[in-house]
Amino acid sequence: MSKNYEENCIFCKIAQGQISSIKVYEDEDILAFLDIDPSSKGHTLVITKEHFANFLMVPRNLLDKAFEVAQKIGQALITTLHAEGINIITNVNEIAGQSVFHFHIHVIPRYSQDGLKLNFSPKQIEKFNLPALANQIKTGL
Numbered sequence: 747m748s749k750n751y752e753e754n755c756i757f758c759k760i761a762q763g764q765i766s767s768i769k770v771y772e773d774e775d776i777l778a779f780l781d782i783d784p785s786s787k788g789h790t791l792v793i794t795k796e797h798f799a800n801f802l803m804v805p806r807n808l809l810d811k812a813f814e815v816a817q818k819i820g821q822a823l824i825t826t827l828h829a830e831g832i833n834i835i836t837n838v839n840e841i842a843g844q845s846v847f848h849f850h851i852h853v854i855p856r857y858s859q860d861g862l863k864l865n866f867s868p869k870q871i872e873k874f875n876l877p878a879l880a881n882q883i884k885t886g887l
């Protein structure tokens with residue numbers, strides 16, 4: 747079955763072997779490789795081989811497969827590299843920090859004193875009516 751690829755997408759080129767990568771895992775649908783500019787030792791990216799612009803665009807069966815691989819890699823980072831924790835991140839759109847517009851999951855192992863700061867502040871909850879907000883979100887489900 748032919749997959750959907752984008753001409754100028756760097757991760758499509760990696761998936762097709764046109765650009766090299768340091769692979770950690772590969773099957774028919776999913777590829778995992780080391781991030782070229784890692785946030786910590788063992789920072790791995792999990793992608794669908796087929797091109798989808800971001801997390802919101804990926805069909806459920808492929809999303810399940812990608813997260814299953816991300817979970818396995820997270821477990822392996824703990825057993826093999828002795829990571830003490832993991833951050834799982836997938837950015838959607840530029841505003842959220844996405845720079846490669848082909849779906850990927852960051853599996854970022856955490857170590858004490860790794861110096862990595864994931865900053866979700868400032869917290870703004872006091873400005874929102876949370877029950878009204880929840881009702882609004884539910885209308886979109």
Ligand code: AMP
Nearest residue numbers: 756767780781782783837843844845846
């Ligand atoms: P994001 O900013 O969430 O889109 O993440 C894109 C990630 O891809 C960054 O962490 C980059 O370091 C990584 N990256 C970009 N090009 C390559 C490449 N050729 N091989 C491996 N990782 C890459």
Ligand code: ZN
Nearest residue numbers: 755758797848
């Ligand atoms: Zn792509």
